[in-house]
Structure formats: C-alpha cells, structure tokens
Amino acid sequence: MNMTAELWQMVVVCFSAVFTGNILLTTFLGMCPFLAVSREVRAATGLGIAVVFVMSFTTLLNWLVYRYVLVPLELEFFRFILFIIIIATFVQFVEMVLERFSPVLYQNLGIFLPLITVNCAILGASLFMVIREYTFTVTVGYGFGSGVGWMLAITAMAGIRQKMAVARIPRGLQGPGITLIVAGLMALAFIGFTGVLQGR
Amino acid sequence: MISTTLSVLIVSAIGAGLALLLVFAERTILDYGECEITINEDKKTRLQGGTSLLDALTREKVFIPSACGGRGSCGYCKVSVLEGGGPLLPTEEPYLDKAEKEKGVRLSCQVKVRNDIRIRIPEELLSVRQYDCVCAGVRELTYDIREFRFRLEDPDRMAFIPGQYVQVLAPEYEDSPEEVFRAYSISSDRRDEGFIELIVRRVPNGICTTYLFDHLKEGDPVRVNGPYGQFRLTETPAPMIFVAGGSGMAPIKCLLHHMVEIRCEREAVYFFGVNTLRDLFMVEEMNAFQEQLPRFRFFPVLARPEEGSTWDGETGLVTDAVKRRFPDCSKHEAYLCGSPGMIDATVKVLTAGGMPLEKIFYDKFS
Numbered sequence: 001m002n003m004t005a006e007l008w009q010m011v012v013v014c015f016s017a018v019f020t021g022n023i024l025l026t027t028f029l030g031m032c033p034f035l036a037v038s039r040e041v042r043a044a045t046g047l048g049i050a051v052v053f054v055m056s057f058t059t060l061l062n063w064l065v066y067r068y069v070l071v072p073l074e075l076e077f078f079r080f081i082l083f084i085i086i087i088a089t090f091v092q093f094v095e096m097v098l099e100r101f102s103p104v105l106y107q108n109l110g111i112f113l114p115l116i117t118v119n120c121a122i123l124g125a126s127l128f129m130v131i132r133e134y135t136f137t138v139t140v141g142y143g144f145g146s147g148v149g150w151m152l153a154i155t156a157m158a159g160i161r162q163k164m165a166v167a168r169i170p171r172g173l174q175g176p177g178i179t180l181i182v183a184g185l186m187a188l189a190f191i192g193f194t195g196v197l198q199g200r
Numbered sequence: 201m202i203s204t205t206l207s208v209l210i211v212s213a214i215g216a217g218l219a220l221l222l223v224f225a226e227r228t229i230l231d232y233g234e235c236e237i238t239i240n241e242d243k244k245t246r247l248q249g250g251t252s253l254l255d256a257l258t259r260e261k262v263f264i265p266s267a268c269g270g271r272g273s274c275g276y277c278k279v280s281v282l283e284g285g286g287p288l289l290p291t292e293e294p295y296l297d298k299a300e301k302e303k304g305v306r307l308s309c310q311v312k313v314r315n316d317i318r319i320r321i322p323e324e325l326l327s328v329r330q331y332d333c334v335c336a337g338v339r340e341l342t343y344d345i346r347e348f349r350f351r352l353e354d355p356d357r358m359a360f361i362p363g364q365y366v367q368v369l370a371p372e373y374e375d376s377p378e379e380v381f382r383a384y385s386i387s388s389d390r391r392d393e394g395f396i397e398l399i400v401r402r403v404p405n406g407i408c409t410t411y412l413f414d415h416l417k418e419g420d421p422v423r424v425n426g427p428y429g430q431f432r433l434t435e436t437p438a439p440m441i442f443v444a445g446g447s448g449m450a451p452i453k454c455l456l457h458h459m460v461e462i463r464c465e466r467e468a469v470y471f472f473g474v475n476t477l478r479d480l481f482m483v484e485e486m487n488a489f490q491e492q493l494p495r496f497r498f499f500p501v502l503a504r505p506e507e508g509s510t511w512d513g514e515t516g517l518v519t520d521a522v523k524r525r526f527p528d529c530s531k532h533e534a535y536l537c538g539s540p541g542m543i544d545a546t547v548k549v550l551t552a553g554g555m556p557l558e559k560i561f562y563d564k565f566s
Contacts, residue, residue: 016329053385071289075207082211094228107289 009148010141013134017145019193023121024153024185033180034154038110046105047112048151052144054094054116055125057178058087059143074129074145083126084117089119097135121150156186226544238318239326249315251307253279263328263425264321269380272446276383277308280508284317328425329355331366335420336395341481344402345447348412350422352394358449360425362390362458363451363535365563366426368398370411382408384521385537385563386427387450389457392564396424401447415513431459434533437466438559441526441534443518443546445473448537449482455535456489456496467495473518473542477511499525517540519549528556536562 023029030051037047062083069078095113098106104114116122125146127141160182169178232249237256239245245260254270256275257263274297281304288296299566302505311317333350338345340537352358367381388397391416405410410534416422433440433455452470452503459468474480486498501514501521516523526532543562550560 032306036299065214069210073202073207075202075210078207078211082214085218092222096225100229100314104287106290107291176504196503 006135006137009071010138013138014145017142017194018149018152019190020196022187022190023125023146024150025183025190027124029124029188030119030150033055033112033115033119034039034150035176037109038154039159039161041155041158041162043108044154045151047109047116048147048154050094050098050109051116051119051122052151054087054091055122055147055150056140056143058083058090058122059125059129059146060136061086061090063129063134063139064068066130072121079127079130080123085121087122087126088117114198121146131173134178145191153186156188157182187193201564202229223491226517227517228351232314233431235288236408238312238316239536240320240323243326243344243388247313249313249397251313253285253306253311253313253317253319255309256313256543257308261330262285263330263367264308264325265383265399265428266309266381267367267383268309269378272307272310273450275307277527278305280304281306281311281459282318282320284320285311286314289303325428327359328560329358329479331355331424331426332404333422333424334539335418335422337415337418338416339400342479345479345481346400346402346413348398348400348416349388350396350398350424351482352396353421355526358396360386360390360396361432361533362386362454363432363563364427365397365431365451366398368408368412368424369425370408370481371423373411373415376411377408380408381425383428383433385429385451387453390454390476391461399447399453406461409531431535431561433464433535434561436533438469438477438533440469440532441522441529441532441550442468442470442536443473443522443534444470445518445542448542449536451455452535453485456493460489460492464493465495469492469497469499471514471521471551472500473503473521473538476498476504477509478504500543506532517545519545522546523553526553530556532559534560536560 017023024031033047033073038044039091053062065082065086066076066079070079070082091114096114098109105140125143129142134142157179164178171180207481214326230250233251234246236244236246237253239262239530247256247259252270254266263354264279266274267275267276272291278295278300285304285306288301288306289310290295292310295307296305331352332354333352335348336351337349338346339349355401363385365385367383370376370380384398384400386396387399390394400409400412402413407556431451442455444452457468470486472486483500490496492497499514499521501516501518502511503515503517505511505515514536529550532555534546534555536546547557551557
C-alpha cells in the first residue's frame with residue numbers, strides 16, 4: 001500500500017474508532033470505569049486523558065512485540081498474556097509519572113488508575129489491532145482514535161450526569177439504571193455516524 | 201515450532217525485563233533528591249524526599265500527634281505549611297475548614313516531601329519527647345477499666361501540664377500487624393515524679409486496648425510520646441463544672457491533684473456519669489479529694505440503678521443531672537471529657553444554661 005493510501009486509511013480508521021466503531025458505545029468495552037468515574041467532568045476528563053495515553057502507546061508497543069517477537073517465533077497464542085503484561089507495566093509507569101508531576105490528579109483518580117490495567121477496552125484495542133491486521137501506521141491512528149473515542153464517551157456521560165444531578169429521576173432508576181439508559185441512547189446516536197466516511 | 205519450555209522462558213524473560221524497567225523508572229522518576237524542611241523559620245533539617253511530612257518529622261524526633269498512623273483518617277496531624285507543600289489533596293479536604301485552608305493548614309501525613317518545604321508547628325510540639333517506660337503496675341478499677349502505672353526510664357522525668365495526654369505505642373503483636381499510637385490522658389499527680397498513670401477502658405477489638413489489657417505485663421517496656429494537648433485549668437477564679445464518664449475521669453483526676461497541689465480555692469463540682477453501680481470506681485479517691493478541697497463536690501450519676509438498690513444519689517443521664525443542679529451556669533467554666541456524643545449533649549445543656557462557648561473546655565476522644 002503506498003504512503004498516501006496508508007495515511008488515508010489511518011485517518012479513516014481513526015475517525016471510525018472515535019465515532020462509528022467507538023470502542024465503548026459500539027463494542028461495549030471498558031464499561032466499569034465508564035459507569036464509576038463519570039460523575040464529574042473533571043475527573044472523567046482526567047481519566048480519559050490517561051486512557052488515551054495508555055491506549056495509544058500500548059497498541060503500538062503490542063504491535064511491535066507481536067510483529068517482531070511473537071510472529072517470528074510462532075507464539076501468536078501468547079499474545080493474551082504478553083499484551084496484559086505490557087499494559088500492566090505501562091500503567092504502573094503512568095502512575096509513577098502522575099504521582100510525580102500531578103499529585104492532585106493522582107489522588108483524584110485514586111484506585112481507578114491501576115484499574116486502567118484491567119480495563120478491557122485497552123486489551124480489546126490491542127486484540128482488534130491483531131485481528132484486523134492493521135499496519136503500524138494504521139495502528140497509530142487506531143490506538144489514538146480508540147482512546148479519544150473512549151474519552152469522548154466518558155466526558156459526554158459526565159456532562160450529562162452532572163446535568164441530571166438536579167433532575168428528578170424515579171427512585172428505581174437512580175444511579176446505574178439511568179446511566180445505562182443514557183449510555184444506550186448515546187450508542188444509538190453514534191450509529192448515526194455510520195457511512196460518513198467510506199472505509200472500515 | 202519451538203518447544204513449550206523455551207516459549208514459556210521467552211515470555212517470562214520479557215516479563216522480567218519489563219519489571220526491571222519499572223524498578224529503574226521508580227528509581228529515577230520518584231527520586232526527589234535531598235529536600236530541606238524548615239520548622240518555625242528556625243530549625244532546619246535535610247533529608248531524602250519521597251516520604252510523608254509526618255514520617256519525616258517523626259524521624260527528626262519532632263512528634264506530631266497522630267491516632268491513625270498516617271492513613272489520613274484521624275485529622276490529628278495538622279501543621280501549617282507556609283511554602284512547598286504542593287496542592288491540597290482530596291484526602292485532606294474533609295478534615296480542614298475554610299479558615300484552615302486559607303492559612304495553609306495541611307494534614308502532615310498526606311503531604312509528600314518533594315522539595316524544600318517551610319512549616320509552622322505550635323512551639324509546645326517541639327518539646328514533645330519519646331519516653332521509654334516500664335510498666336510498673338496494673339490496677340483493675342472495674343470489669344473493663346484499668347489503671348496503668350508506667351515508670352519513666354529514658355528520659356526519666358516528664359514536664360507536663362495537668363490535663364495533657366500522651367500517645368501510647370502499641371507494637372505489632374499477634375492480631376495486629378502494625379504499630380499504632382493511641383492517645384490517653386495522664387491521670388496521675390504531677391508531684392509523683394518519674395511516673396505517669398493512665399485510665400483505660402477496654403474497647404472490643406481495639407488494637408491498643410487489647411495490647412494493654414492482654415499483652416502488657418508488669419515489668420514490660422512500653423513507649424509513649426508526649427505530652428500533648430490544650431486541656432488544662434484556667435487561671436480565673438470562676439467556679440467549675442467537670443463532666444466525664446468512665447475512663448474520661450483520667451484528666452479530671454489529674455486536674456484535681458493539681459488543685460490540691462496549688463491549694464485551689466475555686467468551687468468545683470464533678471458529675472461522673474456511669475451506667476450501673478458496678479461501673480463506679482475511684483470513689484475513695486474522690487472522697488479524699490472532697491476532704492482536701494473543701495469547695496469540691498463529687499456527684500456520681502447512675503444511668504440505670506438496679507431494682508431495689510439503696511442508691512440515693514443522682515440518677516439518669518449525666519446531662520440531666522447537670523441541668524437539675526445548675527439550671528443557670530452562666531458564671532461557671534466547664535471541663536468535659538468523653539465521647540463526642542456525650543460532649544455535644546453536655547455542651548447543649550450548658551449553653552442552654554447561659555454558659556458562653558469559650559468557657560467550655562473539652563478533650564474529645566472517640
């Protein structure tokens with residue numbers, strides 16, 4: 001594939017990762033922190049940025065390890081274990097950096113920072129990257145796009161929930177109930193983006 | 201197709217490599233270098249950054265009060281950070297009011313020393329020492345309250361103001377994996393030099409009380425920090441009302457010894473609230489105080505006197521007894537010691553009787 005076509009595919013994949021194939025609203029991965037940390041826009045954005053960072057770099061790292069270690073040694077089946085190890089290491093690293101340079105965000109995110117490791121969206125993005133046989137350039141767009149898509153979803157949810165805090169929700173639906181309904185409505189809205197750009 | 205062993209080894213090697221990378225990252229990213237702590241614009245100390253302010257100060261033998269051991273759940277370890285403490289953390293928010301936040305008060309267990317930092321702490325904390333003591337005796341006062349007598353070994357004298365408390369260190373033992381400090385008021389006479397006594401009530405599953413009741417034996421070493429606290433007699437001639445139940449008697453007893461020491465002529469009344477007759481203790485000592493202090497009266501208040509008992513003293517809640525005897529207490533001062541619930545209830549009764557809030561002094565132990 002020549003340079004321009006590949007770059008165009010990267011843009012298309014990135015766009016679809018954010019909107020039409022949103023990893024949270026379309027494939028429903030990464031729902032736990034989505035429901036738990038989406039109460040306040042500030043915390044949601046903070047977590048979202050951390051996830052963008054982790055997702056972009058881990059998909060690239062995992063691509064490199066898959067292509068240059070697992071494939072030559074015919075150990076593709078090890079990808080599940082190895083991807084998780086790499087993700088865990090990377091998240092620990094992010095934690096250290098945050099603790100040093102932004103102690104407030106570190107404390108605000110608290111337990112949710114190490115929980116990014118077991119966020120299935122992170123592992124999911126790496127595994128999709130393998131299944132769909134993306135090249136390195138396309139993975140750059142895919143990882144970043146998935147992260148941005150996840151962050152978009154959680155920030156939007158936080159904004160909606162902050163507004164809902166003053167609304168009168170029926171008792172049975174308060175909390176997770178109404179949040180899931182809103183998530184469903186958001187997913188419906190995002191389907192509207194299908195077909196905007198041709199490509200996967 | 202390479203063998204299973206080799207493939208497992210390869211993946212493990214990659215894992216190990218990543219772990220090493222993390223160790224290296226921790227050494228570099230989390231290395232804060234040498235930092236200087238300046239206390240009260242005077243005392244300076246240099247140390248490796250990365251520890252909490254509380255730990256750093258403890259290492260420098262400056263003992264900030266702490267009941268939860270640095271977990272951020274007691275709020276005792278407040279210090280004023282003038283510069284270099286970083287932003288206020290969400291774990292500190294619940295313990296600081298607006299005025300404190302404006303003055304830069306922080307929880308020293310939550311502040312991490314990352315750079316040079318200037319703090320201000322009350323002068324008296326600088327005279328807090330660590331005392332190595334020996335348990336010189338244990339006296340059973342009731343089924344769940346004991347009096348502990350400690351002999352001070354190193355240093356062998358403690359200069360304290362009657363009403364102050366010490367923090368007892370409960371070391372690790374079977375069911376307690378880490379050291380904790382717990383605060384107890386000194387109950388002994390200040391003139392009893394070289395010794396301190398504490399009155400402790402057993403708390404079910406309490407870490408420190410289980411240590412004191414079940415593990416500490418006469419002759420065992422024990423460590424305390426102190427003295428701490430602002431609870432003490434005022435210098436005015438105003439009449440006083442003491443309210444304390446159970447082990448809350450400790451600081452009151454210390455105040456009474458002090459009153460004998462200085463030949464205090466002030467009128468004083470002590471309402472000692474207990475549940476039943478078997479919770480009553482130190483009655484002889486209180487009677488002795490009534491003889492030595494002609495203007496002191498002791499009123500034990502029984503919440504639940506048994507059927508057919510010959511109790512002819514006060515009954516009911518201690519707050520009701522206070523209300524009965526002092527419907528107007530506007531000229532008095534009050535000294536309270538007990539649970540937050542009891543203190544809040546008593547404060548309500550006293551303010552209703554006309555006592556201004558500034559005249560009510562208390563030591564809240566939860």
